[in-house]
Amino acid sequence: MDFSLGEELEELRNLAREIFTDHATPERLRTVETSRTRVDDKLWADLSAAGLLAAPLPEDAGGAGLGLPGLCVLLEEQGRRVAPVPLWTAALGALALAAHGTAGQRAALLPAAADGSARITLALEEFAPADPCTPWTTAVAEGDGWRITGTKAVVPSASGADHVLVTAATHAGTGLFLVRRDAPGTTWTSAETTTYDLAAHLDLDDAPAEAVGAPGTGVVEWIDGHARTALAAVQLGVAQGAVRYAADHLSTREQFGRPLATFQAVQHQLADCVIEVDAMRVTLWQAVTALADGEDTEQAVLVAKWWASEGGLNVVHRVQHVHGGIGVDTDYPVHRHFLWGKQMSTTLGGAAGDLARLGDLLANGTVTS
Structure with a gap:
């Protein structure tokens, strides 16, 4: 299956990467972490001005109609820079209202959600x-x-x-x-x-x-599946950002007169990280595609969330390890990726919970090959 991004999503990713890279610098992150709200309001305003907050919403709600795929592209770029904005909750909440809310709810809340002036x-x-x-x-x-x-x-x-x-x-x-x-x-x-x-x-x-929608009609299952997939997208970005820090560090840091990146043991650690990042990417987009196509998605979502929880946590652990002593310095940038990776791995239940639900699907004979 081809999971390559189309032209619209590529453009969205490039713009989001530029904005997150410009704003979420280590210096700016330190400032926001000690602020009253812990949210980068300037970044949030710039995301709104660029139309990124509205991009996942349907066109009749003032958006670009990019849906969950567009949201996951944005969340991956946010995760790369561990940018402190409430994107996954606010944007997913707006998508839920767009999909299941009443006409009154959509009219009252979606315009403000699209321009970032109000959050869910x-x-x-x-x-x-x-x-x-x-x-x-x-x-x-x-x-x-x-x-x-x-x-x-x-x-x-x-x-x-x-x-x-x-x-x-x-x-x-x-x-x-x-x-x-x-x-x-x-x-x-x-x-x-x-x-x-x-x-x-x-x-x-x-x-x-x-x-929001009628109880008992699958709305909770919808928000649960979309939330797990959104978290997997954030975690994919976190892992990729962490590996980038590791590659930069290991290529310039020397020991015994040569770069650390030339040591076989270190190469094995980073190779394992790359394998797990690739698995996270493939399973994420399998889940996104299944959700967008309206297929039976529980298995795909749980697999993506398991890889995000297990693989994502493995990656940030390894990256912190190969940084040596500075990896545990709370003021060093890679430590934030470790903190985000740790929290994402337990949100909506950890890897063990995902495996338990997959086991139930297997026991009930509903897992597909």
Whole structure:
């Protein structure tokens, strides 16, 4: 199968790479990491001005209609530079509304999502052992709306979001719900993360909400599959950025009078990294293609997420190792890739969880060769 990017996606990638490279310098990252919001607002504004935030959205919502493939191209470039902007949550939240929201929800929220003036975040995770597709949080219908009760864990970039998409169980099955960040019955508790993102736990106590699509119709499975694929795209970029740092370091650093890159043991480490990056790329685009074509995607998504979790973590570990002592210096750029790789590998469950779900598919006879 040919996973090469078409002309539109190539142009999108080149523009995104230029903007992320210009803005997400190590000096700028240090400044943002100690700021009040931990978000690079200037970079976010420039992404908006270039039309990149709108690019994945449908044309009738002010976008370029590039969908999940366009979003994954952007996320890969963000991951290369570990750029501190809430792209995967905000853009995926907007895509969810574009795909499943009511006409009123789309009209009210998508224009602001497209220009970056308002952001949506995702509340998909709960404290273990709850699974994103089988939440303990519950929603009860009340008139034309819903009331939600429960707790969501580590909601990404919560402080700057205007709305949050929450998964909850109902009598008709699991559903996706839109909640205002400051709605009555919402309580936020700060939870700083490995990547310095200001996340938060969300407690919901009979909070008012609107359904995004009908509960029990597969909307939660849609957001879960798209979220895992988006995370795999970020992790692919993180791994590629880390390997680039390693190659630059090893080609200039000398020991015993010759570059470290000439030592066979080091070459083996980097060769393993390249193999895992290639596997991450192939499985990511297999999942993206399956989702875009509307195929039975759970297997492809889980394989991509497993490679992102397992392979991505292996890569950042190896890269930190071949840097020697400076690899653990928290002020050295490669350390950020390690932190991002570590967090991405456990978001929405780690590699063991992905394998467990794949095992269930195998046991049920639904895995294809």
